[in-house]
Structures are given as structure tokens and as C-alpha cells.
Amino acid sequence: MEVLSLSTDSRFVHKIWQEEELSKMVDGGVPFPMLSDAGGKIGRAYGVYDEAAGVDIRGRFIIDPDGVIRAMEVLTPEVGRNVDELLRQVKAFQHVVKTGEVTPSGWQPGTPTLKPGPSLVGKVWKEWQPRIIYK
Amino acid sequence: MSEPKDSCVQPARGIIGKPPSADIPATPAQEVNVELARVGQKAPDFEAGAYFGGGFKNVRLSDYAGKWVVICFYPGDFTFV
Structure with a gap:
């Protein structure tokens, strides 16, 4: 999995933030590219640019x-x-793509998945219970 | 400044829309005319200047084709949350 972060700050500000602060929170600094969305053009396309504040939320x-x-x-x-929660969702999507199964609410790696089909209709309760996750 | 990948000076292209058709000249408005991001749809491609590994370079989303990618927007460096 690759990560890209974006804010409207310049890449020069990203450099100083990494050096002055982030590297003191994470050993070696954050290990992914920090992108500059100057002007919010990218944020606008992704629906996260706040026009009034001039930043990406x-x-x-x-x-x-x-x-x-x-x-x-x-x-x-x-x-x-x-x-x-981010990592849980990435693992769930990766599992779904690999297996064709679907993951019920609150799924974690190792907990039951569901195989959709006529025989599962009305029988999900046999395969999956909320207490599996929320015990 | 001989390092070609170093984009200290060269601005990135931002959002990369569909290429304009050959008979209509490109305008800035057409270049940013892309679909809004939606789940289940293709992610809008973009190119942005980045700080990474101690240097500067331009990063394009489509360079990551074939990989799982998480992109995170946030309001600003040196903010509190």
C-alpha cells in the first residue's frame, strides 16, 4: 500500500514540517511523499477544497x-x-478483490466472511452475529 | 539544478483531465474539466510537486497504477490535529 498526503502548503513547507516536527513524532519522518496542492485544484476535484478557508479539509x-x-x-x-479503521478497510478491500467474498460489518482479518448466493438469503444469522465482533 | 526529477522550480500540472481533442485548442478551463471523485469511479488523475526522501519531485497518481493507494488531504502543516 502506498500513501500520498496532500495539503495546500508548498513542498518547501512540507520539508520544514518533516524536519522540525514530524521527524520527532515518527522515527525517520513520515515515509511517504508529501504533495503540494497549491490553489486547491486537486482538492476541488476530490470535493474536499474549502473555498472560503482556502484549504483542503x-x-x-x-x-x-x-x-x-x-x-x-x-x-x-x-x-x-x-x-x-483505514487499515481495516484496506485489508477488507484487498480480501474482497482476492477472494470474491464479502466482509460483513466490523469485519477484521480472520473473522468470518460471507459468500453471497441464493442459499445465504435469510441465513446470514447462521454465518455472522454482531457478538463475533463486538464481544 | 541538473537533476531532472528535482522539481524545485518546475511547477506541477495539478489535475490532469482528458486530453482535449485535436481540432479544439486546449484551454486551462478544459484541462481542469474532470469528473468529481466518487466511489466506484476512476480516481481523477493529478500531478503535484512533492517533498520526499529529502528532495523534491513531481508525483503523478497514475504512476501508482497496479498498487493500492491511500491519498490523504489535510488542512495544513503545523496545525494541531
């Missing part, structure tokens, strides 16, 4: 190997994201 997009957007999450700036 928090938005993250999971893109599959065919270049198709599989998931998006957009938040107002006050609340940070949850990396565990």
Missing part, C-alpha cells in the same frame, strides 16, 4: 490497483482520523 480515499476509488472519508478539521 480532511479527506482520505482508498484507490485500488485499477485506479478506482473504493472508499472515501471526509471530516471537518476538528477531528482527527483513525489509522486502524
Whole structure:
């Protein structure tokens, strides 16, 4: 999985942020390219550019190997994201693409998946219960 | 400045739309005329200047074809969340 981060800051500001702050939070600094979306042109295409504030709000997009957007999450700036949930979704999409199975609510690697078909109609309760996840 | 991949000076192209047809001259408006991002649809391609590995280079989303990619927008460097 590759990560790209984007904000409207210049790449020069990204450099100093990495050196002055991020490298003190993450050993060696963040290991992915930090992109400059100067003017918000990219954020506009992704529906996350705040015209009034002139910045990209928090938005993250999971893109599959065919270049198709599989998931998006957009938040107002006050609340940070949850990396565990991001990784769970990436693993779920990777599993789905590989196996053709589908993953029920709250799925984690190793927990049951579902195989859609006529015999599963009305029988999901036999295969999957919320207590599997939320015990 | 001899390093060709170093984009310290050269601006990136931003959003990369469908190439304009041959008989209509390209305009900036046409270049940014792309579909809004939606789940289940192709991600809008883009090129942006980036800081990575101690240097500067231009990064294009389509360079990552064949890989799972997560792109994260955020309001600004040195902000608090």
C-alpha cells in the first residue's frame, strides 16, 4: 500500500514540517511523499477544497490497483482520523478483490466472511452475529 | 539544478483531465474539466510537486497504477490535529 498526503502548503513547507516536527513524532519522518496542492485544484476535484478557508479539509480515499476509488472519508478539521479503521478497510478491500467474498460489518482479518448466493438469503444469522465482533 | 526529477522550480500540472481533442485548442478551463471523485469511479488523475526522501519531485497518481493507494488531504502543516 502506498500513501500520498496532500495539503495546500508548498513542498518547501512540507520539508520544514518533516524536519522540525514530524521527524520527532515518527522515527525517520513520515515515509511517504508529501504533495503540494497549491490553489486547491486537486482538492476541488476530490470535493474536499474549502473555498472560503482556502484549504483542503480532511479527506482520505482508498484507490485500488485499477485506479478506482473504493472508499472515501471526509471530516471537518476538528477531528482527527483513525489509522486502524483505514487499515481495516484496506485489508477488507484487498480480501474482497482476492477472494470474491464479502466482509460483513466490523469485519477484521480472520473473522468470518460471507459468500453471497441464493442459499445465504435469510441465513446470514447462521454465518455472522454482531457478538463475533463486538464481544 | 541538473537533476531532472528535482522539481524545485518546475511547477506541477495539478489535475490532469482528458486530453482535449485535436481540432479544439486546449484551454486551462478544459484541462481542469474532470469528473468529481466518487466511489466506484476512476480516481481523477493529478500531478503535484512533492517533498520526499529529502528532495523534491513531481508525483503523478497514475504512476501508482497496479498498487493500492491511500491519498490523504489535510488542512495544513503545523496545525494541531
